[in-house]
Every structure is written in C-alpha cells, then in structure tokens.
Amino acid sequence: MIFQKLSQSIQLGNKEDEVHEILIDSSLSTIFANAGWLEIVDEKGNFKAFINKGISEIDVFEIKKVLRKNHFNIDNQPQYIKDAKSLEHSERIQKLPFKSLLIIPLYSHKQKLGTLVLLKNETDGFDKEMVDIICSFVSQASIAIKNFRLIDEAVATERYQEELKIAKEVQKSLLPQSLIFNINLQITAFTKAADEVGGDYYDFYEYSDKKIAMVIGDVSGNGTSAAFTMAQxxxxxxxxxxxxxxxxxxxxxxxxxxxxxxxxxxxxxxxxLSIDTENQTIEIARAGHCPALFFNSQTGEISYLKSKGLGLGIIRNKDYSKHIEKKKISYNKGDILILYTDGIIEATNELGEEFGFDKLKNLLYLHHSLNTKEISNLILEKFYEFTETQALHDDYTFLIIKFV
Structure with missing residues (x-):
C-alpha cells in the first residue's frame, strides 16, 4: 500500500522526491489511469518538481491551456472533468487519446504543495470510489512531503547554528585578547557580535613605545563567510x-x-591610523569606513576625520590608488578620537529611527572630561536605551582613544 511505502520512505531517511514518485505511480496503477502528471511547489509557491507519466510535457501544456481558457482553477479545489474534449477551445487536444481528467491539489495546513492530475482515455472514467482513493493517497503524500520539509528545515537550522557557532568562535579569536598599554594614551574597546555574526574587526600594533598603529573595519555579509574574510x-x-x-x-x-x-x-x-606620541600626530586613511570622530580639547570643537577612500575589494586593480588618501593631524593632551562601525550608527529603535551620528557626537561633547571607560559606558547606556528591545542585525564596535 502507498501508506506503507510513504512511512518506510520517511523512516529510511529518503528524499522528498521519492514521495513524488510513490504518489504518481501508486495513483496511476491503483485506478488504472492511462497517464498523469504531478507538479510540486516550494514554500514560496515557486516551481520545484514536475513528473509526467504517459503524456508529454507539450501535451500537458496544451491541456492546461484549455483548462485555463475554460476557467478551471486546478490549484485550489479537486476537479473532475468527465470529457475534456467537449470543453470550449479544446481543438488543440482533440487528437489526444485522453478524455476524462481528475485534478487533486496537494495541501498541508492550508499551504499549497502541488497538484496531481490523472487522465483516462474513456469518458467519465473515474467513479466516486476512485476519487476517494486518490484523495486519500494525496492526503497521505502531502503529510509525508511536509514531514520531509520539516526534517530538512531542522537539519538546515542545526547546520546553520553550528556554522554560526564556529563563525562566532573564529571572530572572537581574531580580536585582540588585551589592549595595548601606553602611558600617553587611554584606550577602551567594545565589540558585540549580532545574532547573525557580522564581520567587525579591530586590531593594534605597537612599533615602539612612541608609535602605534590601529585598525577598525567591517566585512560585508555575515556568518562564516564574514568571519573567514575577517581572518584574511x-x-x-x-x-x-x-x-x-x-x-x-x-x-x-x-x-x-x-x-x-x-x-x-x-x-x-x-x-x-598611525599615532606618533612623541610628535603628537595622527596619520589616517579611510577605505569607505565611517569617519572617525575627533574632539579638540583646545577649541572644544568636534569634527569628523573625512578623507577620500573606497572600500577594499571594490576596485581590484591599480586604479584603486587613485581612490585613497592620507590625512595627517596634530593632537593635544585631552583630545579624544572615536573609531566605530556602522552597527552603532545604523541601529534603529521601534520607530525605525537610526541612532545616527549626532547622538554619538553629542555624547562626546557632553562627556569629554571623563575617561575612556566612562565614556564607553555612557555610549552603551544611551545606545541600549535607544534600541530597547529591537533586535540588532549587525555587529557594533567602537574604540575610544584619549590622549593624556
């Protein structure tokens, strides 16, 4: 019986395709149909599979065209057509041997899975018992198809969660385990990975006790691909x-x-950026990243360190050098520099409003007298207050450097 075959197919861990074959083969043989076809769609209603037995794809197309012209909806309700050749606009199928059609849609919890169409050469070839049998077959097959999809979804989710776990571990291992120490600088770093795992990255390199390099970046995409690009x-x-x-x-x-x-x-x-603490200078280049925020303690002004720059990997030839420039500024004791990723700026509240540049700028202006750890805590406090329960879909990272 079809029920046993479907049950065994699931227990043996076979694929959904086998259910399609079992359904159409069992339906054809049980009620002695001469031909038939099965159309299967995915969860979004997109075409997924087509099986035809005893009829060509061209003839299937012609029959479907006749049915549409006669306003038959083969997608929603079972349909029984005793003599298709008596329908209007049926000239194109008069040469075909088929006369009666049985059309049964496949559903699972109101979700369309596909359509089964059976054909016989004689007029009125399907009786009530045959229709009931096929409806029962279709019902069982629909359950089996849905079960296979649930299994596939569970496996995909488990695989994705495992990949996500690996990506988070990779991302965490790539970030500095501790901050560099320099008597001329206060440095605080904060990073938080979103559920999807983006590719925020920062790092340091100490040339000497008077010169330090820093980098902050954001890799496009998310998941394992972003994590491994970050590794590169x-x-x-x-x-x-x-x-x-x-x-x-x-x-x-x-x-x-x-x-x-x-x-x-x-x-x-x-x-x-490269910081020279002896000469009190900063050299900086920006490859499409958020402009650094700079507080000048002498004037009390805050500015963005903007320079021409295109993201890495957008242009992959010698012309890239034309799209990048270096900026050099001097700093004084008490000046503050904030580097950050767009996860901070583009985070939204429940109204869809972005946290934005101005909030970050105002926080720095109001609290520049604090140390970097205190400024960091205030930024996070206001950030979480703003976003509240909104899910954050991007990593958010910032570095705060105060020159002392």
Whole structure:
C-alpha cells in the first residue's frame, strides 16, 4: 500500500522526491489511469518538481491551456472533468487519446504543495470510489512531503547554528585578547557580535613605545563567510603593518592582497591610523569606513576625520590608488578620537529611527572630561536605551582613544 511505502520512505531517511514518485505511480496503477502528471511547489509557491507519466510535457501544456481558457482553477479545489474534449477551445487536444481528467491539489495546513492530475482515455472514467482513493493517497503524500520539509528545515537550522557557532568562535579569536598599554594614551574597546555574526574587526600594533598603529573595519555579509574574510583581513594587517608603511600605502597594498582571495561580492570598509606620541600626530586613511570622530580639547570643537577612500575589494586593480588618501593631524593632551562601525550608527529603535551620528557626537561633547571607560559606558547606556528591545542585525564596535 502507498501508506506503507510513504512511512518506510520517511523512516529510511529518503528524499522528498521519492514521495513524488510513490504518489504518481501508486495513483496511476491503483485506478488504472492511462497517464498523469504531478507538479510540486516550494514554500514560496515557486516551481520545484514536475513528473509526467504517459503524456508529454507539450501535451500537458496544451491541456492546461484549455483548462485555463475554460476557467478551471486546478490549484485550489479537486476537479473532475468527465470529457475534456467537449470543453470550449479544446481543438488543440482533440487528437489526444485522453478524455476524462481528475485534478487533486496537494495541501498541508492550508499551504499549497502541488497538484496531481490523472487522465483516462474513456469518458467519465473515474467513479466516486476512485476519487476517494486518490484523495486519500494525496492526503497521505502531502503529510509525508511536509514531514520531509520539516526534517530538512531542522537539519538546515542545526547546520546553520553550528556554522554560526564556529563563525562566532573564529571572530572572537581574531580580536585582540588585551589592549595595548601606553602611558600617553587611554584606550577602551567594545565589540558585540549580532545574532547573525557580522564581520567587525579591530586590531593594534605597537612599533615602539612612541608609535602605534590601529585598525577598525567591517566585512560585508555575515556568518562564516564574514568571519573567514575577517581572518584574511587580520593576516593582511599583521603582515603589512610590520613594514611601517604609511596608512594610504597600507590600503593600496591591502586591497591588492585581499583582491586575490575575496569573493567577488565581498568588500571591507576600513580605517587605518598611525599615532606618533612623541610628535603628537595622527596619520589616517579611510577605505569607505565611517569617519572617525575627533574632539579638540583646545577649541572644544568636534569634527569628523573625512578623507577620500573606497572600500577594499571594490576596485581590484591599480586604479584603486587613485581612490585613497592620507590625512595627517596634530593632537593635544585631552583630545579624544572615536573609531566605530556602522552597527552603532545604523541601529534603529521601534520607530525605525537610526541612532545616527549626532547622538554619538553629542555624547562626546557632553562627556569629554571623563575617561575612556566612562565614556564607553555612557555610549552603551544611551545606545541600549535607544534600541530597547529591537533586535540588532549587525555587529557594533567602537574604540575610544584619549590622549593624556
């Protein structure tokens, strides 16, 4: 019986395709139908599978066209057509041997799964008992198909969760385990991975006790691909930074190195800066990343350190050097620099409003007298107060540097 076959198919861990074959083969043989076809759709209603037995695809197309012209809806309700050749506009199917059609849609909890169509060569070829049998077959097959999809969904979810776990572990391992210590700087870093795992990245390199390099970036995409792209970025940073090249040249070389391995759709936004505590200067280059926020303690003004820059991996040839520039500024004791990713700025509240640049700027203006840890805590307090229960779909990261 079909019921046993369907049950065994699930128990043996077979695929949904086998249910399709069992349904149409059992239906054809049980009621001695001459031909038939089965159409299956996915959860979104998109075509997934088509099986035809005893009839060509062209003839299926012609029959469906006749049914549409006669306003038969084969998708929602069972239909029994005693003589298709007597229908209007049936000229194209007169040469076919088939006369009677039985059409049974497949449903599971109001979700459309597909349609089964059976054909016989004689007029009025299906009696009530046959219709009841096929409806029973279709009902059981629909349950089996739904069960297979639930199993596939559970397996995919489990696999995704495992990949997500790996991605989070990779991401965590790539970030510095501790902050660098320098008597001329206060540094506080904060990062939080979203549920989907983005690709926020930051790192440090100490050339000497008077010169430090920092980087903060955001990898496009999420999940394992973002985590492993982040790993590539860390490798490039750790290799290039040791040569003590200027920030703009760092970007050019990083773009060249990453361009060979990045997926075509991937790119990285990045800010690289070099701090010279002896001469009290900052050299900075920006590859499409959020502009750094700079508080000048002498004037009390806050500005964005904007410079021309295109994300790494967007242009993968020599022309990239035309799209990047270095900026150099001097700083004084008491000045503050905040580097951040767009997860902070683009986070929304329940009204869909973004946290935005201005809130971050105002917080810095009001609390610049505090140390970096206190400023960090205030930013997070206001950030969580703003977003409340809203799910955060992107990582959010910031570095606060105060010159002392």
């Amino acid at each position: 970025m860390k490798g490039v940073f750790q290799s290039l930074v040791q040569t003590e090249i200027p920030p703009d040249e760092f970007m050019v070389q990083a773009n060249k190195a990453l361009g060979r391995g990045l997926e075509k759709s991937s790119f990285i936004t990045l800010t690289f």
